Amino acid sequence: MKKINAFIVLLISFLLSGCESTPTFIAMGPYQENYLEKLISESIPPKNGKIILFSPGYVEIDRKGTKDMRPIVTNSEIIQIPGMLVLTDKNILMQQWDKEKLIYKNVWSISYEEINSISFESVMNYRGISARLKNDRYVTFTFGVHMINHEVVAKAFALLPENLKSSR
Numbered sequence: 001m002k003k004i005n006a007f008i009v010l011l012i013s014f015l016l017s018g019c020e021s022t023p024t025f026i027a028m029g030p031y032q033e034n035y036l037e038k039l040i041s042e043s044i045p046p047k048n049g050k051i052i053l054f055s056p057g058y059v060e061i062d063r064k065g066t067k068d069m070r071p072i073v074t075n076s077e078i079i080q081i082p083g084m085l086v087l088t089d090k091n092i093l094m095q096q097w098d099k100e101k102l103i104y105k106n107v108w109s110i111s112y113e114e115i116n117s118i119s120f121e122s123v124m125n126y127r128g129i130s131a132r133l134k135n136d137r138y139v140t141f142t143f144g145v146h147m148i149n150h151e152v153v154a155k156a157f158a159l160l161p162e163n164l165k166s167s168r
Contacts, residue, residue, distance in 0.1 A: 029084060029097025029104060040086060040095070043104035049090030052159050055152045057085035057143040059094045059108055064130060064138040081108055085141060087156055092131075092141065110139065118164045120157045127153040129160070 030036065040054050061079040083096040084104055091111050095104035114133055121128040121140065127150045128142035143152040157165075 029095075029099075039104055040084065043095055043106070044086060044088065044093065048093065048109070049088035052087050052089055053152075053156055054084055054086040055143045055149065055156075056083070057094075057141060057152075058082050059085065059092075060140045061108075062137055063140045064132075083107060085143060085156075087159060112161055112164060115164050118157070118160055120154075129153065129157050131164075 030039070037054075041051060044051060059081045061081070081094050081096075083094045086093040086095055091109050093106055094108040096107045097103075098105050110131070110133070114135075116132045116134045118129055118131045121130050125148065126142070127148050128140050130138060130140045132138055143149045143156060
């Protein structure tokens with residue numbers, strides 16, 4: 001009986017050990033650590049502005065918010081980048097964790113000057129922010145790891161420049 005209990009404990013430990021090793025979690029890095037703010041601030045060059053918010057999230061390139069049903073209807077892919085989403089007073093940046101160097105690296109960014117308008121997206125349990133760029137492309141981003149963090153999405157939208165918010 002002790003061998004069976006030991007085997008069950010070992011099996012459960014083995015199965016749970018892989019929970020945070022998926023590409024998404026590797027990209028997001030140590031998002032629950034108490035020194036996260038220091039890691040993020042050290043990774044953002046001063047030219048990108050003052051950090052106003054950061055949280056794990058996703059950026060979807062060329063997706064027009066919740067109304068864009070391409071992945072569901074046509075099975076086409078939209079580029080989705082997981083990582084640490086950072087808002088500064090000048091840019092929106094996506095950072096991913098470099099597990100060899102133990103730092104966050106910038107993998108995508110856009111300045112507010114490149115954005116024509118932004119809108120808050122809300123459909124069922126989804127909350128996100130959609131940005132229409134000046135080149136008529138779209139970017140949608142949201143915050144959360146396992147589930148969308150509605151509070152952080154709302155806070156991020158409130159912190160974005162007022163002149164970019166559309167009146168939808």
